[in-house]
Amino acid sequence: MKKINYEKYHWRKIKSTTMTALSIMSVVIAVIPLFLIFFYTLAQGISALNLDFFIHMPKPVGETGGGMANALMGTAILIGLGCLFGLPVSIFAGIYLAEHGNNTFGQIVRFFTDVLSGIPSIVVGVVAYILVVVPMKQYSALAGGVALGILMIPTATRTTEEMIRLVPHSLREAALAIGLPQWKTTLRIILPTALKGITTGVLLAIARAAGETAPLLFTALGNRFWSTDLGHPMASLTVFIYDYAKAPFEDWNRQAWGAAFVLIVLIFIVNMTFRFVTRGRYGDHQN
């Protein structure tokens, strides 16, 4: 009978355990910055938040206090514009991909959507600058909206597609079987069923756009005053964070943390909602 080499086995066992430990450690190392960032934003942000922050305008340089009412408004408007430019394209493209996209062309479009999501946002900003700012000869909210719209397209298109694909096939077949034309099936049966998922997917795209800074730097630029004029520069939360973080004033730094806190909370809520909706409803279909 052959003898089992226990020493060697022992060594292999140790190696395996070590690697398992290393793997767990890398998870811990990755999660640490997450908690650190959340912790700091929470700790610094909460102390910066008060009613003034939401309803007041920025104070002139050197004075403490003031708020970011115009930036909150600006971000809301810019996102609205982004939705206006980006969502129709993404939703229709998503419907197309889900319903008719099982061919080479669909694959190519899907591929390009993925590639589009990898393009740096600053490059998108440059393109929006060339397309909108140069002809208008002025920085404008409109240009910022175009940039955000382009950035929303990949996320919104792919989630729309995925959500429509989650609609059970039997539903589609039932509708077609009773004689509904394809377009009506899509519009009246599929879309309403997938609406909840699509909405949260769109929210996810919005949350991402709300956190974008780079494409706004030279499109919407930023503005210290109240402005709702789409043809002029407009303030946004993220550009405010950027300016205030670089500034040598402690009070401004404090407000930057406050704005970051607002952003993080917004994004956290949207992500949780997305998780909840996709799992709660279609959990069994996933994986």
Added chain:
Amino acid sequence: MFFAIIVFGLVFLMAYEMIRGSELSLQKFGWKFLSGTVWDPVADVYGALPYIYGTLTSSFLAMVLAFPLSIGIAIFLSELAPPWIERPVSFMVELLAAIPSIVYGLWGIFVLVPWLRTSVEPFLIKHLGSLPFFKGAPYGFGMLAAGIILAIMILPIISSISRDVLRAIPNSQREAALAIGATRWESTKIILAGGKSGLLGAALLGLGRAVGETMAVTMVIGNRAEISASLLDPGHSMASVIANEFAEATTALYSSSLIEIALILFAVTIILNVIARLIVWSITKKFKTT
């Protein structure tokens, strides 16, 4: 159909507009643009090498830091963790991807950079100061800070795609390995070997993200257009020079040069993404059909 074409056409429109926008600098500098080290708006001379160097160094540093960690996370998620622990961990890693880059930058300026300046960099200088990478003064702002921030930011994408790649490998492989008496690590090694090209794809996607990352890098890299071997020295990157100077570019040649940098970034990220996506697609498809 029409809208699908728009998505498709957008990529080409972007390329076309940027080529048109950078015509001036393309004609004036040609290939020298890539190797020129002088960036002088006053004399209207532009060479992008310091920025290209900065982008390459910071991204490379980020890859070195993030890749092993990501593989560790992917192994944990796909091979080790039971579902009840895998789900929340996955969610947390994905949350890391959802944090806006400006918040990373803010955190970088006020937490990471002071920490590097007061504890990490003096330590590195003291013990590894003889190496060219760790020479100089502890500024805090610099390549090292940019590399670390980037590493945190690309962790989620590399690890979640690696996880998907490893998961796509059929269970029979694991069972076969375990059945002939392999330990868990030995079986994992076989899985890793099977998913090798997919992991490469994941790394390339992460690299693409690191190359184009703007705000967080701009806020911590120090913004000085110098080529220095030391990771402690301030540097600059392609994305951050655009962010810093584009709104103030006064001459036509100046903004044209910046657009050319954007064009290079665009081209590099497109190429990285196309290669990476093709690899990842082919591997997940291969295992899906078998």
